[in-house]
Amino acid sequence: MLAGAPATPGQHLMQASLVASAPPAGGFVIFTLKFMGFGRDRQKTLDHLNEAFAGCLQPGLLLWLMANSECERTFVARKLPDNALCA
Numbered sequence: 001m002l003a004g005a006p007a008t009p010g011q012h013l014m015q016a017s018l019v020a021s022a023p024p025a026g027g028f029v030i031f032t033l034k035f036m037g038f039g040r041d042r043q044k045t046l047d048h049l050n051e052a053f054a055g056c057l058q059p060g061l062l063l064w065l066m067a068n069s070e071c072e073r074t075f076v077a078r079k080l081p082d083n084a085l086c087a
Contacts, residue, residue, distance in 0.1 A: 025081045029057060035071050042073055049075055056080060 023029060035042065042062050050059045060077030068074060 023079050025079055027079050028076060029053075029060070029079065030074060030076050032068065032072050032074050033062070035073065046075075050077075053077060 033045070035045075046060070046062045049062075050057075053060070057077040057079055060075050062073045062075055064072075065074050
């Protein structure tokens with residue numbers, strides 16, 4: 001599943017079950033997060049996303065892609081084998 005519209009981490013967490021349940025087992029979840037400000041340390045947000053998707057996705061990465069602005073990062077994670085937590 002690929003979500004191209006930048007959104008704040010909180011907006012994506014509100015849709016966590018939809019995002020995590022969409023791809024098949026082994027598929028990837030990729031979406032862009034829009035952060036306020038220009039700081040580059042996003043570890044707390046990554047930890048929060050990985051906690052929210054625990055049991056559904058492998059621990060993800062926050063990447064700063066060339067297409068991202070200074071305020072954007074792209075979250076990439078792979079879906080675990082199907083289980084009840086992701087349905």
